[in-house]
Amino acid sequence: MLTLRLYLAQRISAMLMVPFVIVHLIAMIYAIQGGLSAAEILGRTQGSAFWFAFYGLFVVAAAVHGAIGLRVIAAEWLRLARGLDLLMWAAGALFLGLGARAVLAVTL
Amino acid sequence: MPASGPTLSVAVHRGTSDGSTLRVDHFTVPAHDSQTVLDVVTWIQQNADATLTYRFACRVGMCGSCAMTVNGVARWTCRTHVSKVIRDGRLEIGPLRNLPVIKDLAVDMDPFFDKWAAAGGSHAPTATRYDPVVDIDPQAPERVAANAGIECINCSVCYASCDTVAGNPAYLGPAALNRAWTLVNDLKHADTKGVLDVVSGSGGCHNCHSIGSCTALCPNELDPLSSIAGLKRATTRRAFRGR
Incomplete structure (x- = not known):
């Protein structure tokens, strides 16, 4: 059900997400210390190539990681034998679409 | 009575x-x-x-x-x-x-032994009986790794204890993958590539969740969990080298 390629995609996306999650949490906690408003935060993220790349890659990694994880859960807990590929790609596309929408909204 | x-x-x-x-x-x-x-x-x-x-x-x-x-x-x-x-x-x-x-x-132990074979468990010799016997250093790292896994008695305790097998009947299971790992490290095994290929397939070592019931319950105190981790490392290394 998991092949080497899916295994590698999930492990590599997990490794990518480690620094993303840490920087994301630190930045969030740091950013609100002085009582920043949403408008002030958007003022810093909009037009920023760095934050676009940071959250863009974060969303791609999370979509890959989550979609493969759902594939495993569907196979082992729901006992789905067929449709695993369809479920995985659909979930990945959904996560990527929702994430991309958010990234574009705060960085464009 | x-x-x-x-x-x-x-x-x-x-x-x-x-x-x-x-x-x-x-x-x-x-x-x-x-x-x-x-x-x-x-x-x-x-x-x-x-x-x-x-x-x-x-x-x-x-x-x-x-x-x-x-x-x-x-x-x-x-x-x-x-x-x-x-x-x-x-x-x-x-x-x-x-x-x-x-x-x-x-x-019925058939599924257990079928998976043993499906994981590339049969030995492929590198020499015939007419060739000179090849010296194997008992201290070579590969031989030490193989020795750690060869005392399996096929009792299927690990297979019965494996929650990954319970959730995924196609998964090869700890005993078959432990056997595969001993062959990967066997300096006299000719088809290491074939073993790494089959354990990379859809029922292969990458389905293991590292729960570790196999190692905890193996009556011969073998460590299939570490064997499977070894297979994951070997297949990953091979994938990055493009071979």
């Missing part, structure tokens, strides 16, 4: 995989010092119910045929003392999990 002296209360799962005859029978069995679970099953078969079906051969922990589920945990029954596993004076004995039941306590 009326029992005088201390006794054990034993529940035994009966029936076949089709489910139509499944039931639990209760027996009172005389308790003895140093009694094994296999002794208990044998006493029941010889003294209480001759129709009880179970499998054993060597009685000394070499043949790997007597494994059963004892109080919820897979054990080799010939080397498992009742005193170590009994709870409140009770024993519950059933067939191994994850394998079809033929009858009562005897399971």
